[in-house]
Amino acid sequence: MSRTIEVCLTPALLHLYNIENSIVVVIDILRATSSITYGMDNGAEAIIPVAQVEDCLAYAEKGYLLAAERNGEVVVGYDFGNSPFSYTKEKVASKTIVLTTTNGTKAMHMAQERAHQVVVGSFLNLTSLCNWLKVQDKDVLLLCAGWKDKFNLEDTLFAGAVVNVLRKDFVHFDDACVAAEDMYVLAKDDLRGYLKKSSHNHRLEQLNIEEDVKFCLKVDMCKVIPVLEGERLIPLML
Amino acid sequence: MSRTIEVCLTPALLHLYNIENSIVVVIDILRATSSITYGMDNGAEAIIPVAQVEDCLAYAEKGYLLAAERNGEVVVGYDFGNSPFSYTKEKVASKTIVLTTTNGTKAMHMAQERAHQVVVGSFLNLTSLCNWLKVQDKDVLLLCAGWKDKFNLEDTLFAGAVVNVLRKDFVHFDDACVAAEDMYVLAKDDLRGYLKKSSHNHRLEQLNIEEDVKFCLKVDMCKVIPVLEGERLIPLML
Numbered sequence: 001m002s003r004t005i006e007v008c009l010t011p012a013l014l015h016l017y018n019i020e021n022s023i024v025v026v027i028d029i030l031r032a033t034s035s036i037t038y039g040m041d042n043g044a045e046a047i048i049p050v051a052q053v054e055d056c057l058a059y060a061e062k063g064y065l066l067a068a069e070r071n072g073e074v075v076v077g078y079d080f081g082n083s084p085f086s087y088t089k090e091k092v093a094s095k096t097i098v099l100t101t102t103n104g105t106k107a108m109h110m111a112q113e114r115a116h117q118v119v120v121g122s123f124l125n126l127t128s129l130c131n132w133l134k135v136q137d138k139d140v141l142l143l144c145a146g147w148k149d150k151f152n153l154e155d156t157l158f159a160g161a162v163v164n165v166l167r168k169d170f171v172h173f174d175d176a177c178v179a180a181e182d183m184y185v186l187a188k189d190d191l192r193g194y195l196k197k198s199s200h201n202h203r204l205e206q207l208n209i210e211e212d213v214k215f216c217l218k219v220d221m222c223k224v225i226p227v228l229e230g231e232r233l234i235p236l237m238l
Numbered sequence: 239m240s241r242t243i244e245v246c247l248t249p250a251l252l253h254l255y256n257i258e259n260s261i262v263v264v265i266d267i268l269r270a271t272s273s274i275t276y277g278m279d280n281g282a283e284a285i286i287p288v289a290q291v292e293d294c295l296a297y298a299e300k301g302y303l304l305a306a307e308r309n310g311e312v313v314v315g316y317d318f319g320n321s322p323f324s325y326t327k328e329k330v331a332s333k334t335i336v337l338t339t340t341n342g343t344k345a346m347h348m349a350q351e352r353a354h355q356v357v358v359g360s361f362l363n364l365t366s367l368c369n370w371l372k373v374q375d376k377d378v379l380l381l382c383a384g385w386k387d388k389f390n391l392e393d394t395l396f397a398g399a400v401v402n403v404l405r406k407d408f409v410h411f412d413d414a415c416v417a418a419e420d421m422y423v424l425a426k427d428d429l430r431g432y433l434k435k436s437s438h439n440h441r442l443e444q445l446n447i448e449e450d451v452k453f454c455l456k457v458d459m460c461k462v463i464p465v466l467e468g469e470r471l472i473p474l475m476l
Contacts, residue, residue: 016388175389175438
């Protein structure tokens with residue numbers, strides 16, 4: 001196999017990549033793909049990512065759990081927000097959750113239009129994800145959800161972590177792989193410290209989600225790989 | 239002054255940035271902005287960047303020098319190609335040159351539509367450029383020309399070099415600044431060695447332009463700062 005692995009640094013660049021025969025890993029570390037991974041690992045039956053809080057309303061009657069935040073606060077009438085700590089066994093086991101996430105949902109839907117398969121990655125399922133990607137006979141595109149179509153550090157660091165693990169199993173790498181991997185190697189011993197360099201850091205501190213950030217940077221707490229089937233993320237059968 | 243410096247990793251992301259009051263530095267290290275800097279430092283009166291070889295023809299009668307390559311070969315009937323070694327005093331002093339460059343021209347023209355001012359940067363004029371940017375009362379956007387709208391290492395490394403020099407003079411940085419600067423710090427002692435990691439490296443070796451690459455990575459050989467006035471790049475009056 002002469003497989004290619006590439007990093008798409010923001011959804012605004014996705015049109016440049018041929019993904020028809022690729023597995024696309026959507027990465028939105030703070031906090032969508034981390035919460036999704038944790039919730040599914042805790043037994044959520046399905047998670048439906050939507051872009052706008054209003055989009056949740058259509059699902060209200062179905063008895064689904066609704067997760068949405070505005071400015072770091074749980075939206076009135078919703079079951080919980082976007083903190084991974086909300087996605088505990090007690091709350092989500094065998095439930096379907098509708099999750100509001102702007103950047104992550106956009107990336108998933110854009111990828112789904114063309115990709116062979118769309119899965120979700122986060123530090124929480126790093127090794128499980130890489131072990132699976134290793135044995136697929138497919139090219140891989142690591143799609144960073146970014147921040148309003150701009151490059152961000154946390155998603156790129158995770159892409160670099162995946163490249164670092166899979167380097168020996170892929171033949172072709174693009175320049176973004178090289179950059180992402182080098183950033184990850186530089187940051188891996190203190191991911192949280194590295195992210196303090198980020199322009200988002202001030203925003204994160206304002207949102208008072210420091211514990212969320214630390215949690216989203218924990219490695220390999222989960223085994224599950226969420227895969228997008230239609231509008232639903234479900235656990236990939238391993 | 240509370241100035242912002244940002245790095246736009248490819249022209250495909252330029253629409254995300256407010257540049258109406260910014261100086262945009264266009265970066266196309268291999269080889270357009272390096273050759274432009276060197277040629278202007280050697281006394282070229284003006285350099286007109288065009289996107290296609292065919293675009294040069296309109297200038298043929300004006301007695302301008304025409305520079306164009308196809309697959310690494312000088313186009314038949316043209317004066318020289320895109321190698322910086324072509325832009326010597328003997329050849330370019332007090333001449334106007336029409337230079338074909340796909341990625342660089344695209345970036346310059348896109349920036350010109352909205353930016354306060356568009357200048358050209360390369361390792362050859364790093365310090366001169368940074369000293370000038372320091373004393374302007376303007377935000378700065380470092381625009382990497384990239385490769386066919388994709389991220390590339392060499393342009394990002396130069397953006398990182400500029401951020402590294404200007405860090406103390408600017409208050410606000412975006413995530414791309416952090417990444418570019420860290421890559422530069424990692425690579426600065428052996429820029430050519432670092433670029434061997436690049437997907438372009440194989441292409442560069444095929445084009446047999448190794449000497450060009452080494453030349454384009456030389457730091458501070460030139461003082462000139464080319465500035466875009468209409469369709470012409472001319473020396474900025476310092």
